[in-house]
Amino acid sequence: MLEDKLLILRFKRGDCDALRQIYDKYKGDLLKLAIFLTGDVCQSEDVVQDVFVKLAQSCDRLGVRSNIRNYLITCIINRIRTLRRDHQRHEKKERDRPAIPTSQISRPDQWAVLNEQMHQLSDAMTELSFEQREVISLRLEAGLPFRQIAKIQNRSVNTVEGRYRYGIEKLRSLMNSEVTK
Amino acid sequence: MNSADNMKRLFKSAVVRTRSAPDEAVFENVRKAYERNIEDKSTQPKPIFGRFIMRSPKTKPAAAAIILVLIGALILSLCHDGGSSVALADVLAKIEQITTYTYEISITRTRPSQSGTGTKSTGTALISRDHGMKMTTETIDPNGESTNQEIYVLPQKRTLVMIEPHKKSYQRYKLNDTMVESFAEQSSDPSSMIKKMLVCEYSSLGQSVIDGISVEGFQTTDPAYSENSAFGQADVKVWVDVKTRLPVRSETLVIREIDGEVRTHRVLDNFQWNVPVDAAEFEFEIPDDYTTRMGDITVPAYTEETAIKGFAVFADLAGKYPANLGGKTFFKELEALLAPTKDRKRNEKYAKLSDVTTPIAGLVAFYQTLIQGKKDPAYHGEFVTPEDADLVLLRWKVSDNEYRVIFGDRHAETVAAEALEELEKKLPNSESN
Numbered sequence: 114m115l116e117d118k119l120l121i122l123r124f125k126r127g128d129c130d131a132l133r134q135i136y137d138k139y140k141g142d143l144l145k146l147a148i149f150l151t152g153d154v155c156q157s158e159d160v161v162q163d164v165f166v167k168l169a170q171s172c173d174r175l176g177v178r179s180n181i182r183n184y185l186i187t188c189i190i191n192r193i194r195t196l197r198r199d200h201q202r203h204e205k206k207e208r209d210r211p212a213i214p215t216s217q218i219s220r221p222d223q224w225a226v227l228n229e230q231m232h233q234l235s236d237a238m239t240e241l242s243f244e245q246r247e248v249i250s251l252r253l254e255a256g257l258p259f260r261q262i263a264k265i266q267n268r269s270v271n272t273v274e275g276r277y278r279y280g281i282e283k284l285r286s287l288m289n290s291e292v293t294k
Numbered sequence: 295m296n297s298a299d300n301m302k303r304l305f306k307s308a309v310v311r312t313r314s315a316p317d318e319a320v321f322e323n324v325r326k327a328y329e330r331n332i333e334d335k336s337t338q339p340k341p342i343f344g345r346f347i348m349r350s351p352k353t354k355p356a357a358a359a360i361i362l363v364l365i366g367a368l369i370l371s372l373c374h375d376g377g378s379s380v381a382l383a384d385v386l387a388k389i390e391q392i393t394t395y396t397y398e399i400s401i402t403r404t405r406p407s408q409s410g411t412g413t414k415s416t417g418t419a420l421i422s423r424d425h426g427m428k429m430t431t432e433t434i435d436p437n438g439e440s441t442n443q444e445i446y447v448l449p450q451k452r453t454l455v456m457i458e459p460h461k462k463s464y465q466r467y468k469l470n471d472t473m474v475e476s477f478a479e480q481s482s483d484p485s486s487m488i489k490k491m492l493v494c495e496y497s498s499l500g501q502s503v504i505d506g507i508s509v510e511g512f513q514t515t516d517p518a519y520s521e522n523s524a525f526g527q528a529d530v531k532v533w534v535d536v537k538t539r540l541p542v543r544s545e546t547l548v549i550r551e552i553d554g555e556v557r558t559h560r561v562l563d564n565f566q567w568n569v570p571v572d573a574a575e576f577e578f579e580i581p582d583d584y585t586t587r588m589g590d591i592t593v594p595a596y597t598e599e600t601a602i603k604g605f606a607v608f609a610d611l612a613g614k615y616p617a618n619l620g621g622k623t624f625f626k627e628l629e630a631l632l633a634p635t636k637d638r639k640r641n642e643k644y645a646k647l648s649d650v651t652t653p654i655a656g657l658v659a660f661y662q663t664l665i666q667g668k669k670d671p672a673y674h675g676e677f678v679t680p681e682d683a684d685l686v687l688l689r690w691k692v693s694d695n696e697y698r699v700i701f702g703d704r705h706a707e708t709v710a711a712e713a714l715e716e717l718e719k720k721l722p723n724s725e726s727n
Contacts, residue, residue: 169328195497224316231308
């Protein structure tokens, strides 16, 4: 945490190396979180890039005492929610599921490289509702407590715990059937 | 795959790596954005807005904030609003044309220690750009006890009054210039809310119907909305009439951690715009048998002198400076200062509560104006003591290459940016130490 505070201080003072360190430290986790939430590698890469650009543009607004990890996670969530809303407005027939599972995407200029487990897991996650994906990703990937996730989803802790339970249940059965195939 | 632990292990074993060529390309974009931002901040002279904000000593932070917001609004209305039929910047412009309006307010505050529905306040507000603001509220606590409050903010009379009929008490404040001048720009809840949203990341909630009116909703949970606020992170929603482009309802949920989760939910609705207003509605009367606890309080000007006085009072009572100027730690430290004491000398010196609270509140307000004015302030109270004559306690930018510095022993100097860099290297938290 102290390391992050120092990074923020240097970052606010215009130190490009500090920006590089923040970028290197969090890019992988943010990509992973975004892929779990969107199920789309290409879109996740755009989201993470946008979030880092936004961070770069708001160095004067970031408080020295800010938790940069939580700040970045919140930005990722907000950005993905905004994209989902825009997408839903334009294509009302679209469901929560992304059109293309991650495993079917492969581009030569692809930024993120997923291992086998990541492919399997992110594909299975696309079968869950967005709210379930959000709870599970924030709990297991970002390590946020249920109380904080409840705050983010503007729902009670009980509802969030329920979403987590049912989501994990479904994920487990999907992964089991994947294993037995 | 039977246990939750297995699932956790699976998440851990799922890994995303990055390819170096695209990685460098992405970072290059980020770096360019960063350098552009730094350059924009440091390049002087700037366009007229920049000069006005940074150089004019008479510029009030509120006015500076408005200009920033208007620039932000312009940019956002051009590029941020895709897919939405109502532009939030238009809403702000519409509200700014309104001269009088009323709304109803409802605030629910729940604490983990409270049973039932928590504390609920309801009331009405009347706002006139010519006369000021009047708000009446009724609060019912968890035990069902009811209290009333009337608040008048009257810029022309430089007065703010809070009257509590159930206690037969009142408190009167004499407003300073900044408060008077910024009233017209900052008093109205919906417009200040939208100004803040415009400079944050916000999203559309889509269209819906409230009380038969077609509305479009907007929401922000951007941490920047509550940045520098002592009141916790906010989730703000505003619904706007798609025809008139004026707010119909707003909801703000703030969750703070104070010995458990304290939730404050505030709703503004039933807005009436451009209502006829009688000046007599802003005249208040304090009955003869009403008393005041702290006497008439003059809100100090938000100046360097006020800040130094605030530091002096705090250091005199605590033997040190506050670790920060806002937030939970600050309020805990202040609470300790205000605790009753048997120290006779101290009780004589600070006979009235306001002898302590007024200068310290002035210090905090001054610091906030530096933040809002984007004067690059930095506060080091955690590391600097009243004996440190050569350590920087508080500094802020006064011109392109100059900073004003209040040192630990509370003398103030204007120093060049390079000299400040050297001075700040002496701080115990400096990277060079």
